[in-house]
Amino acid sequence: MEAREPASLRIDAADETTLKISFVGAWLGDGRPLDGNGLIEQIRAAGSSLTxxxxxxSxxxxxxxxxxxxxxxxSEWAGSESVAFDxxxxxxGARRLLRLAQAVPEREGARREPKRQTLLSVLGGWAIAFVTDLAAFVTFIGEWxxxxxxxxxxxxxFRWVDFGHFLQSAGVEALPIVSLISLLVGAVLAFVGAVQLQMFGAQIYVANLVGLGMVREMGAMMTAIIMAGRTGSAYAAQLGSMQVNEEVDALRTFGISPMEYLVLPRSLSLILMLPLLCIWSDVLGIVGGLIVAAALLDISLLHYLQQTQExxxxxxxxxxxxxGLIFAVxxxxxxxxxxxxxxxxxAAVGKATTSAMVTAILLIVVWDAITTIIYNRLGI
Structure with a gap:
């Protein structure tokens, strides 16, 4: 392929009031040495009495x-400066395009101009989005x-075979990650408690700290957060992919309710499995605390379990x-x-997956606080 001569230009004074601009080479893409504003600056520098x-x-x-x-x-600059544009x-071809562009004026409002939003406008947008999202969630709960x-x-x-698969996914398949996290959380609680309780010679109460902490709070909370990231986001990805493939629309076309066929088996399986996983998490958390207590505090197995039982x-x-039941819903x-x-x-499927996890974790924390206040008021 023959190499093209690089783009350049030359500005010569034909007389005291006329400038001649000579274009050389290929003025294509990124090869142009300057834009319209740069050329105007060079013309201004070339002569002040330009007409x-x-x-x-050529x-x-x-x-x-x-x-x-x-x-x-x-051309626009020349018109504004009363300079003849020959x-x-x-x-x-370029001349015909130029005259066509000049013959059709720009439609008013066609050019987008960035608008800077005020703080009140931004806050209002957030409030509207929150209310809209809340209304959609309440409507969804009613349909469910x-x-x-x-x-x-x-x-x-709905298909009972699918329900069985969801039970397995939300139950047995979640045991390894729930077991590991619960064991470590119980160990951390015991270690933190041991550091403080040893100062008062009350290290046996590590069993109370770990037992009550896991059973009343950390077991359900950690299990719910794990399941939100593991199962809740999986539900969002599955249904989002079905939306992309128009499978949800196909169900509606056949007169099948997506709420019954898709949402109901998933929610019921998680409602059944999450409380059981919470109990398993409580047990593993207590075992984790037992390991730390036996290793660092020389507390015997029977003594620790007896204190936990009390x-x-x-x-x-x-x-x-x-x-755990509330968190499952x-x-x-x-x-x-x-x-x-x-x-x-x-991209929307990925966004829905992220949004599902963020929404679930936020509501988990909110409902945990609400239930804790209720328990406290009831003296439980």
């Missing part, structure tokens, strides 16, 4: 739309409750399970709602 501009394109080997844009900018020396009533009346339609009762276990509905709200592209 006419002429062109010579050495021009190529041009594109950027070259026409440069000429258009120069385009006879411009290539024929109606589907739940149809399920208990035997009129809900510290916790059935009501403490039930409070944690009730929290929050996680399942957050994941399914964000998945069904997903737009029909891959």
């Amino acid at each position: 006419r501009i002429e062109f010579d394109s 050495a021009l080997s190529g041009w594109d739309s950027g070259f026409v844009t440069l000429l258009l900018r120069l 385009d006879e020396g411009v290539p024929g 409750l109606l589907a739940l009533l149809r399920f208990f009346s035997g009129r809900a339609r 510290a916790i009762n059935l009501m403490d276990v039930l409070t944690g399970m009730i929290k 929050v996680i399942a509905l957050s994941g399914c709602l964000r998945g069904l709200q997903s737009e029909r592209n891959s």
